[in-house]
Amino acid sequence: MEDKHDLFGKCPFITAQKIIAGKWAVVILHNLSLKTLRFGELQRLLPDLTQATLTKQLRSLEEYGLVNRHVFPQVPPKVEYSLTDIGKEFRIVLDSVSIWGEKYIEHAKLLEAAQK
Amino acid sequence: MEDKHDLFGKCPFITAQKIIAGKWAVVILHNLSLKTLRFGELQRLLPDLTQATLTKQLRSLEEYGLVNRHVFPQVPPKVEYSLTDIGKEFRIVLDSVSIWGEKYIEHAKLLEAAQK
DNA sequence: CTGCATCCTTTGAGATACTG
């Protein structure tokens, strides 16, 4: 993957695009914005992606500095994921996406109904 | 590509994710939010994507109902792209992405500086 | 000027099996 730190001089849209490009990035950030979660908890909240995929997405977000990975040295292992400061600031994006998404779904429903 | 209208019952994050998944979707929407643009103008603003790719991205946004395509029956042809109503509402997302993106870039710069 | 058709390459999600 491309160097995660080669993001300078880019417009904020391109920078953001790269970070949230992952198919599950936004949904993961949304869930972590509500609560610190263990790997397994996250997996249960998102039953549509496999372990391998979830791991990859989390690693990516971690490399970009949006997510903290806290490993508890135990047996069995326990790993908690939470948002970093800059990750928490992403909330303003999550909020607007949520608002717009709802509007869009409503809009699509109306269109659908009108076509019948 | 998946049916663009099978978006019901999904959470707004997943819906939004599908729409803006395209590598250039957000940047294109940003430019169109500032001004109605002809195909060639858009291309000059985004020199990093080819004609074919730009066409595909625009078609996708058009199918999702965010972009209007206005063809002027002329020779040579002239085509203008603008945002639909629901496309214009996407502005709240664009604004928050812009704000967060700037913060992130600033944050990354500070990190970089601290490591030297 | 706009953009389609074709081909090619790369990316990345998903499935599966295995490990400390």
Add this chain to the structure above:
DNA sequence: CAGTATCTCAAAGGATGCAG
């Protein structure tokens, strides 16, 4: 419990050439 290692497959993006 929380991963890692491979593999496969589909999709996206890009390059190029042609057309109305």
